[in-house]
Amino acid sequence: MTAAPAAPGRVPNEAARLLIWIDGRLVDASDAGISPLDRGFTLADGLFETMRAYHGTVFRLDAHLRRLAAGAAILGIPVPADVPHMVAAAAGAVRDLGWADAALRLTMTRGVGPRGLAPPVGVDPTAVLTASALPPREPLPARSVRVCTATARRNEFAATAGVKTLAYVESVVALAHAHTAGDDDAIFLDTAGHVCEATSSNVFVVAGATLRTPPRECGVLPGITRAVVLELAGAMGLAAREDVIAPHDLAGADEAFLTSSIRELAPIAGVDGAQLPNGAPGPVTRRIAQAFAELVERECRP
């Protein structure tokens, strides 16, 4: 799988600021390139990673690839050896086009299979990579979100808890409900009633100079930005730890924020209709976001 060279003017979908590679081959967005028998389509039998490229460099690519490999081991899907090259080539194509930032999504499925759930043997995984140009990053207050608590619960007892499989329909439904209610996102609790995560972000709660985020045992996806925030906060002399968080800890927090690879940090302005006292963004959130931006510049500035 090798990415076709991307030259401005010849690239499909450039008007839409979207590039798509299937198994390393650049295709047009209107191309129907996936088999209807692909198990990613029929059974959500696959994984994905969403990464942010800054100036043509994927932030923490190694961490994304490690997480992909860990998920692939749980599903029993072999990761094609050229996946790292595919992602780096896509980031390079984006840079050559002059896009500042881009969202890269790598989707990897078990491949095409016959009827039934049992994983077929000897099939080749399917790899799809999309690159979408991102608008300029918004300043911190503009990224603030109001969240509600989802009525559905995350399942910390799933074999795929914390694994970024294609099974995102629960998050789709929860996000649609949140939007209908006038909120920006929904916070899932786990089945024990502890705070877990938002529909596609991790959550941090700040009390005084202490940051807390739910541990893996609560079923959270181990976010790349989440891990970076834990590192940064420690280095800044803040107390930062994984800890079980009750809903009232979130509702009564001084500050809170979401993290994801695309949104980076998003301050939480309100929870279930009530504003957080030291709202969006509070001083700790601002400090972390500033440190995060500086880290990105150090690691990704050409």
Added chain:
Amino acid sequence: MTAAPAAPGRVPNEAARLLIWIDGRLVDASDAGISPLDRGFTLADGLFETMRAYHGTVFRLDAHLRRLAAGAAILGIPVPADVPHMVAAAAGAVRDLGWADAALRLTMTRGVGPRGLAPPVGVDPTAVLTASALPPREPLPARSVRVCTATARRNEFAATAGVKTLAYVESVVALAHAHTAGDDDAIFLDTAGHVCEATSSNVFVVAGATLRTPPRECGVLPGITRAVVLELAGAMGLAAREDVIAPHDLAGADEAFLTSSIRELAPIAGVDGAQLPNGAPGPVTRRIAQAFAELVERECRP
């Protein structure tokens, strides 16, 4: 969407005894007909139904379509008006080819969308229909299965609990683990520890002349065959009810069996390595299976 006429010798995939329609158009299995941006592929944002056609007639098609509509309402996906026609046309094509029985799978996704979880508006759903020829039905003892209890749990607190979404990767992983352990299928418990369902079947437990199957509250998919068995058992003078079932109720049952549209009834020969005393199949399972076969003949015989 109208199904192309299917004539033997001109039909793609006839050698594989597999027919595929995408949005009503007959395609070849090697065709890559799905957009890489289809939300069924990227987010498991869709539903499916697996139906059995006998002699070219889909058993309980109306019940399948009602379940599809109920799931589509939860996901907020409009069901295309010609879906019933598509399924009936596929069953007719199968009959024209002389296949005795066939597994029909209807997959319906929200359609193609841009990046992100939020459901796009104004998109057309994608409908894929596959028909696979089934081998002659095995006699009852040959369908017996040994099951193990899955270590992962089903989430009865999901918004999509009991909805046949595309998010089947948990079942894929559990079935793979069961096969590795030398078992034929896995039984999920719900998060409270009650018996829920197998990876793609419902479960019934028989004690004396009483049949029990877990209720919707335990997160089970409301199986079409499950409903038919409850009807049949009542009509036969057996006590049949939905009831919370503990793992020791299953392990200590006189008889137990799985139900699904393709496998119909499958006797459970053993649970977690221990044989059921009145094994596979016991007298009640035999009576129900016989009544089920007679019902199918009445409803589907041309």
